[in-house]
Amino acid sequence: MGLPVEQIVARLGGRLSACGDVTIVGVAPLDQAGEGQLSFLANPKYRAQLARTRASVVVVDEATEVPPGLLAIHTPNPYLYFARVVALLNPPVAHAPGVAASAVVAGAVHAGAHVAPNAVIEVGAVIGEDAVVGPGCVVGRDVHIGARTRLAANVTLYAGVHIGTDCLIHAGAVIGADGFGFARTDDGQWVKFPQIGSVRIGNKVEIGANTTIDRGAMSDTVIADGVKLDNQIQIGHNVEIGEDTAIAGCVGIAGSTRIGKRCMVGGQAGIIGHLSICDDVVISAGTLVTKSIRSPGVYTANLPLQTHADWVKNFSRLRHLDTMAQDIRTIEQRLDKGESES
Amino acid sequence: MGLPVEQIVARLGGRLSACGDVTIVGVAPLDQAGEGQLSFLANPKYRAQLARTRASVVVVDEATEVPPGLLAIHTPNPYLYFARVVALLNPPVAHAPGVAASAVVAGAVHAGAHVAPNAVIEVGAVIGEDAVVGPGCVVGRDVHIGARTRLAANVTLYAGVHIGTDCLIHAGAVIGADGFGFARTDDGQWVKFPQIGSVRIGNKVEIGANTTIDRGAMSDTVIADGVKLDNQIQIGHNVEIGEDTAIAGCVGIAGSTRIGKRCMVGGQAGIIGHLSICDDVVISAGTLVTKSIRSPGVYTANLPLQTHADWVKNFSRLRHLDTMAQDIRTIEQRLDKGESES
Amino acid sequence: MGLPVEQIVARLGGRLSACGDVTIVGVAPLDQAGEGQLSFLANPKYRAQLARTRASVVVVDEATEVPPGLLAIHTPNPYLYFARVVALLNPPVAHAPGVAASAVVAGAVHAGAHVAPNAVIEVGAVIGEDAVVGPGCVVGRDVHIGARTRLAANVTLYAGVHIGTDCLIHAGAVIGADGFGFARTDDGQWVKFPQIGSVRIGNKVEIGANTTIDRGAMSDTVIADGVKLDNQIQIGHNVEIGEDTAIAGCVGIAGSTRIGKRCMVGGQAGIIGHLSICDDVVISAGTLVTKSIRSPGVYTANLPLQTHADWVKNFSRLRHLDTMAQDIRTIEQRLDKGESES
Incomplete structure (x- = not known):
């Protein structure tokens, strides 16, 4: 006390x-x-x-x-x-080692780990020393959970996911679901591309509530050491996130994009697929990143807040920006002509 | 009938x-x-x-x-x-009082409450009269659930969360996960700021599926009576939401922002942290709020839909708005000069 | 091998x-x-x-x-x-037919179906041949799950939801939660409109992790055959999505909107309520659709990424677009007047 x-x-x-x-x-x-x-x-x-x-x-x-x-x-x-x-x-609540009677465990649990009521641990999974598997969690086949990593309640880890040591994964997170990969037939139907990669998560990673990280299509999705992910982030297949990058809530990162080290991504930002973001980049909240970024710095693309009346007045012009630019050009030409004549 | x-x-x-x-x-x-x-x-x-x-x-x-x-x-x-x-x-389906055999209950459940199969209720939790804890829910230590409040399936309430009476919390919602708080070391690593506040939710609150409400860093996150939250909303630590405010799906509200009473927030809107929004404000769908709002009314910041071809034509101009504005100024000066000369 | x-x-x-x-x-x-x-x-x-x-x-x-x-x-x-x-x-992992001892089953499970540990199947539910109900799933009253449909872990299906054959539903998805429907009293309080419709999902539908699909207010929300939904999508009540439409992660679709066949919607796009989108429409990532679309094609409304410095310079002009347009008009009038005088 x-x-x-x-x-x-x-x-x-x-x-x-x-x-x-x-x-x-x-x-x-x-x-x-x-x-x-x-x-x-x-x-x-x-x-x-x-x-x-x-x-x-x-x-x-x-x-x-x-x-x-x-x-x-x-x-x-x-x-x-x-x-x-x-x-x-405020030391974290200690969890007594042992497996709750109602947990269903087919994998290997370290004697020092804690498995809470109604957790399910499938065959081949390995739970490390002092790790915590919270109530209602589902740990798929052949999953690896490192020492001291804690899963809060109702977390789902799909088969083969590998998680390092000292991680904290919040409730409702889903790691290793299929990436969104389909081939299209001539008549517009979708044929599933089986997602045979997995997810590798380093050490000291924190993953927020209801965040989803998809497994890779052929190779793995990779989250490096020290990465911090807030709630409700969506990370597509084969994304790679570098060490100590921090990402705020509701961000979406599409497939195969690589993000460098020590980046910071603001809430509700989005990054489309197949891009490369270098180290030490800061993306502002609400910004959609549609091209690769090669230089460190702050990048922004969001709109100034206005009263609805002002918005109606100003933003109706957005459809006519090209016309406005051409009008300016025409005026300049008329002026040039007028001056040369006088 | x-x-x-x-x-x-x-x-x-x-x-x-x-x-x-x-x-x-x-x-x-x-x-x-x-x-x-x-x-x-x-x-x-x-x-x-x-x-x-x-x-x-x-x-x-x-x-x-x-x-x-x-x-x-x-x-x-x-x-x-x-x-x-x-x-x-269409009266709601009645749930017979009692605790399912497969539920794991260490807390105190009112005799009139219903606890469904495979729910987990940790030590110190209190479940009120006629409350319903759905299947697969996890109710953490010392959680309080008021009378007639219903949790659908697979809801997670972290330790210490307090929920009033007559609430309805939909499946997959997570209340009380850690806020996103870290201090940065000189070499760019993140040190967790333990989130020692909690979440207090009033009466008659509805919370949508997979919505997440984080616990406060030092004091509590607070959702007032009558608030209605749709699905997949993310509410950061220490946010306060006033009575009867309604928020549509996919909205993100960053930490320490205060929202007034009777506000309405459209879908996919975002509000950055540490702002104050007064009572009776309406935020349009998709709008990012980046500054405090002091007057009631409707506020908007989103883009008009265009065909992709029009978008390419008009939005390439957005990078050159400043140049366009300067061109207009230059033209006006040339005109002024020309008229004063003639 | x-x-x-x-x-x-x-x-x-x-x-x-x-x-x-x-x-x-x-x-x-x-x-x-x-x-x-x-x-x-x-x-x-x-x-x-x-x-x-x-x-x-x-x-x-x-x-x-x-x-x-x-x-x-x-x-x-x-x-x-x-x-x-x-x-x-890479054929999918086979699941042995049968019901796990820890599952709580009140519904009817086909002898060829697999029900995993700690799943809950409520009364009146029907699980089809070779279907898979993953660990921790909750299948509500009177739900229908067609043959060969697989639910990953911790999926929640509310009462009455109907799912066709050969579907794949990823972890944490919630189908059939209440739509966001409330009537407002004169003093700004919200009275719940009971959501008495349901959700009907066709055959060969894939639904991503933590995606939510709300039940209809009076009639049903409908997802047609072959639709592919990525993670963390929110679909409001009474939405209808046509055959073979594919929607990327983090998209939100508000209530009563109808989307045609073979559409593709990019990540983090949003579609407001009560719209109609025709067949073969492509919506770019991050685009908010605020009006109905009657012609096939690509539609876009998002912002070009800029350095923060450029953004400050250019986007401060957005509040003054209307003034800029009026300035251009005034200049043209001065030029016209000047020319007619000379």
Whole structure:
């Protein structure tokens, strides 16, 4: 119940502004924190809150001075430090090793793993040490789940999917369903292209609720170490996502597209198939990416919000942009002609 | 099997245009209804169908006259009245109280509640009177489910989620998964910010299939009474949605955004994080909201549909809008100069 | 383990370029294939790879000549042929008939069907010959599942849904949840319109992971034979989709819209409600369809990707398009006036 601030600094580093016999029992934003709570300042726009906060300790950068009487921990990246304090104070719920009586297990479960009620683990699957398979999860044939990886409830892993260590997969995620691949006959019918690749997911990957990652058509779909995927993302067959790339909710990535390392993709963005996005690219929310990106930087294609009346007025012009451009050209020619005549 | 029209009026109000010994056995649109069926007219564009309908009874507003021989119920809001008749004729399927043998229950279930096969209810959870937990649902530790709230199949509620009374949560919905919160290290890796808030959902809330609502980072995500959410909506951590707001399918709302009361959000719209939308705002389908909205009204940002050929012609101009605007300015200056000289 | 190439041609047709005692053990793209593997050339841009491929056999069209020493199968549609070879080499995993001990079955299951662990089949449901109900699936009351139709894991079918033969429904799909229908009271509250229609799905339909198809309000939502739906698609109540239409991931289709036969809808496209789209229409990715389409062809409404800096420069003009158009008009009038005066 609580952690003395000096123990926090002993474990996480940082410089304490003064000695202080303070025990931290919780965390909160600056404007909500009270006695025994630790807060942080990362965004300068909240600096004014420092003077008024009732937090017992604040995490700030090296340069920030705090009001007298307020204890500070100075560190180069206050938000990162704060996240680590929250983790110290809120260790994940421990799961007792063992397999629930109602689970149906045909695969191999490490003695240190936890398999929750009504989970199904098919033949050939391997569940690693200290891994957690949540209630209602379905782990297909020959799936590999690495050590300490946790599946929340009702996750589905299709046959052959390989997941590394220290991953967290949220409820309702589906990994390894068939990619969307069909050949078309002359009369417009679709013949299924069997999806015989699989999905390989690295270590320390987080996958959000109801996110779907399809298996490859011939080779594998690949998610590298450290990738973070939010909820309701759709990843098509044979997509490859590089290390430490983070993707926000509702993004769709079509088949065979490759995304580099350390990219950030905003919510509801889309990336069409067979593209290549280099490392360190940032895609803004709602942006549809329709061509490959070769240079790091921020890319955007979305529309400014307007009142509906303004939208009607301005956007009816969008159909006539080409005409407008031609009108400007014509006017310029008339002017040129007029001036040369005068 | 059927309800006399006079009983309907006795229960729901409205004015019957004539006495009529008619028993209603079903409902249908005006153009499909037949003997024994009740229909309605709300949208004036279907008025011509009144003359031809073979319905036995129609629900219309006060001013509408119906052809001779057709029985009418007059009421100020015909569609609302009609919805209530449909509900009278189609009461929800009753679920017998009790816990299925295959359910795994560690929490407290009210004697009047129904827990379906293969549901899992973890320790500390409380299931209220006449509540329904559908097959395959997973109700986490310390979850609270209010009286008469129904979960369809395969719903996942994470630990600590609180749901009010009279809610309906559709299959595959996931409530309380971790918000998407990470701090970044200097070398571009992500450190998880533990999501220690929860989700609080009011009364009479409907949540669509495969919709996801994340738990808060430090405080709670909050969905107020009467909110209606369609399918595949993603709601980020610490979002707050006001009473009676209705949101259509595939909408994404990023973290910490607050939406007012009685708003309506069209399908596939998106709202970025940390915004504030006031009461009585309507967002059109497909619109990305990138700034706060302070005045009620309708807001839109989407593109007019064009043939692909027109799109190529017009939208290539979008990259050059700034140049076009500057060209116009230059032309005006040339004209001004020319006139002042002449 | 492997199939002689002459047997492949005997079964699937096509013309072998030479006699060859080759056994095919697998398939791969041209640039990855090796000894014993079969590949194909469909897209002319990969033609150069033909010279370098180490595949044992390539499937090509009638006109394409292959380098000496490379065996070819000539056929009018190489990709279609290739898909069929892949299917020959990779027959779907067979499921032994029978009901798992942990399944909870109140409906009627054909003796040749397979019901996996922890599936729930409610009263009145009928499961056809050689059908597969995957682990954790919930099949509601009075559902009909046709012969050879397979449900992957954790699929939910609500009461009364009717599914034809030879369908494949991926994990997490939800079919038959309530459509989003509410009547509004004068004070802005929503009264549920009971959704008393159902969903009818034809034969040879594939439905992607976490896709949702709502039941109709009064009549049924209808998906015709041969329709292919990718992951995370949302289909509203009373939508009708015609034969052999294919829809990519993350598409949303609002209520009562009718889509014709052989249409193709790109990823993240949206179609608003109550529209009619004719046969053979192609909708580009990310396009919002806001009006009915009466002629076959390709339709597009999405934005060109730009660097964020260019976007800021150009898109700020979008709010002033109407002013720009008026400025052009004014300039033309000044020019006309100037010329008539001179």
